[in-house]
Amino acid sequence: MALRRGLAELIIIAANAEPLEIALHLPLLCVDKNVRYVFVRSKTALGRACNIRRKVIACAIVKKIRSPLVQQINTLQSEIEKFCGSRI
Template sequence: MEQSCNYKQLQKGANEATETFNRGISEFIVMTADAEPLEIILHLPLLCEDKDMPYMFVCSKQALGWACWVSRPVIASCSVTIKEGSQLKQQIQSVQQSIERLLV
């Protein structure tokens, strides 16, 4: 998460995550378990499962905020995006495989 933020491959917030997903440039989605109201992110797991997109939950908004290098909590979710020629491609693929193993 931190490195993807440095390489400008991180979109924060439920609207941005949904937008990157709909555009097809999202690698995986990270959501918070304590999102309030929960309706903000309820559509994301359904979309991800329909399109076989890896997704995961973290325990808190504060933890996701720290991982995204933001001083305040990230509201609900974030998306790591595709960037041609990125140096993070192998790390992103490793995270995707780890998420897929957890979902099985």
């Protein structure tokens, strides 16, 4: 929802989603919306990172103007760009 509404700054997708087809549309949508995305190995670890006990296939990072996380989000996006060599 956040991606389609234009609110997402970064999309994180679990590479071990089963079936994988449920997450394969997300990179294309990210490209259309000009939003960075990254794959992580485990949907279980992604769920833990989201502070949820269930497995998570994908999540969106939404940047709020006055959020204390803005600097961390910017740093994470910069690190992803360095790792990948260009904007995702």
